[in-house]
Amino acid sequence: MGQMRDPVASQRHSGPDSTALLDAGADERWTYAELDRAVERTAGRLWALGVRPGDQLGVLADTGPDFARVVHATWRIGAVLVPLDTHLAERELRERLACVDLVALLAGRPHAERARSIAEVPVESLQASATEPAEFVAEDPPPDAPRVMLFTSGTTGQPKAVVLTGRNLVSSAVASAFRLGVLPEDRWYDPLAGYHMGGLAPIVRSALYGTCVVLPDRFDAGRALSHLHDHEVTGVSVVPTMLDRLLDAGEFPESLRFALTGGAPTPPELIARCEERGVPIHPTYGMTETASQVATARPAEAYANPDRAGRPLAFTRVRALDGEEPLAPGEPGELVVSGPTVTTGYYGDPETTDRVFGPYGFRTGDLGVVEPDGSIRVLGRVDDAIITGGENVHPADVARILREHPDVEACAVVGLPDPEWGERVCALVVGEASEAALRAFCEGRLADYKRPKTIAFADSLPRTVSGTVDRETVRDRLAERSERLE
Incomplete structure (x- = not known):
């Protein structure tokens, strides 16, 4: 894997007229050629703000087309995206800012005042600016350069910034494609927040695949179900509670190929509802530190074994350990993950990084079983x-x-x-x-x-x-x- 050109720039050449982004709320859409021009202008604005390759750019904004453009613009100039949870209190936001080294902060309109009150760096509006784009040279950084930092608190309650590289994101996209499949007409509906890996992943992956990501302005089960039908959506990422509400709202479109559930264990009763309704549920076990999916079950696997999260994705290995010793299949222990999707560590926190990495990979803190057939059964947290x-x-x-x-x-x-x-x-x-x-x-x-x-x-x-x-x-x-x- 050599230098990594940003995905939108690549798709501008290979599929300029394909639909790249669809705003479900406003029913607006952009081809890859149109999105590329918007990303170029956004990247020029960032450059004019002083953002350079390797710099960390904070974003306090709701997920939508503007947010997606910033995701791709940071990649284009080689900067590191640092999305912030818009629901956090000011004190919580300050705690996260203390963990990183931002050079600037972009804020969506509803969050601009809070952004200015917490930031000690320049704050710029995400939607509009008096700053004219500056000329810049696109940066094609090496695969292991950081691309994004996402916050997680894990079991400690203390925020930690997870560093994810280009290799992590691309490897995750490739492995997910092997499990879910990719078709040229795919449209991935993404109602999850972009400050979580589950919400960020479809934005990045769709651009890598040259397919379309569909972004709603908010999640409402009735409206979301209409969006799935109106836009002939083929895939959706949701937490189990969202899927439960979608099932209550009505029938799913025939176009749907996968409903990827994550962020929490998928209850067996929800899987049973999906089997009864013919919904292609794909329960997933994953985490921020692995750039999303670790293991994903296809529908038939999920229906047959609703207490399991499927087998690990391509290139990923999962073991159960007792202390430092690997356990035999079927024996419960701490799940440890290795492979190219695993983070390089926590930014500015070498002590925690050293503690969670061992000879067999990343120690998840999750208690689970690797079954004889290779599937994963998650039992909860080790501390539980x-x-x-x-x-x-x-x-x-x-x-x-x-x-x-x-x-x-x-x-x-x-x-x-x-x-x-x-x-x-x-x-x-x-x-x-x-x-x-x-x-x-x-x-x-x-x-x-x-x-x-x-x-x-x-x-x-x-x-x-x-x-x-x-x-x-x-x-x-x-x-x-x-x-x-x-």
């Missing part, structure tokens, strides 16, 4: 493991058994402090099953120490914005239940 009476209990194993009960729609399993056993297994259940019925159901299916000692019921599981079960809220509800029983 319940230790009761000296025995390890993996919450996902208990939840899987509980979900087999016909009257259980969903459940979450956590540990609570116990004066005798250290921790006890507890479950929050959605469904019509009774506590007595669940206790009887677990006999013969779970070892005694794995059976929930506290069971509570709810109309729905509390979830985070991304659709992940909010385990702290689950613990609080179960703790309240325990206190009432004492």
Whole structure:
């Protein structure tokens, strides 16, 4: 892999008249020739602001055509894109800015005032500017030059800037294409935020493929479903909660080839809904540090094994470790990922970088199993493991058994402090099953120490914005239940 020309410039020559970008809200579209001219002007503006190859450019803006142009413009001049979460409070934004070394910050109109209050660098409007574009020479940086830095807090709660190189992004795009397939008429609907890898990836990948990315101004299930039909969308990236709402909204278009779910584990009951409705769901296990997908299941795999995330993508290897020792297939341990999509580390944080990398690759902090057939089963975070009476209990194993009960729609399993056993297994259940019925159901299916000692019921599981079960809220509800029983 030699010097890496920016994707839009490449597509200007190979497919200038192909549709590159479609604004679903305004129903506007750009060919690659038109997008190339817009990217060139944006890159000239950045150059006039003093942004140079290797410089870090912050962006505080909603995802849309303007954001996409900046993504490609930073690549064109060899700068590093640093998207910021628009929902964060000013204090949280300042914490992230302290982790990086921006030379300028672009802000969308709704966020301009906040940007000026937090930034110690020049702040420029994303949409319009008095700054005239300057002449510049496009930079074709080496593959391992940083292209983007995305923030993650992991289990520590402290923000860390994940460095992703051109090699990471291109390798991820290629591996994803091998798993999902790519067709010239593809249109990838992307309602996810560009400050997350799941939202940024379709913008970059579609340009690499020479296909079209469809960007809505916001996510509303009804409007999104109309967009899927109106624009004959072939693929969509969503978190599980979004897909659930889309299923509630109506029927999917026949054009849809894949519905890629990530950002949180895909509940088996959602996979069952997709099978019943004929929706081509592709559950995914991935993370920022691997430029998105690690493993992805095709629909038939997902329907047959809804508790698994499919097999690793091309060029990616996943192992389960016990400490520093690789485990045999089928044994649970910490998942470790290696391959060309894996980050080079965290910017300005060599201590954390050294801690998470070992001889077998990047230590994810996720507890999981590499099955004998190579598929991945994620059990949760290593820190979520319940230790009761000296025995390890993996919450996902208990939840899987509980979900087999016909009257259980969903459940979450956590540990609570116990004066005798250290921790006890507890479950929050959605469904019509009774506590007595669940206790009887677990006999013969779970070892005694794995059976929930506290069971509570709810109309729905509390979830985070991304659709992940909010385990702290689950613990609080179960703790309240325990206190009432004492």
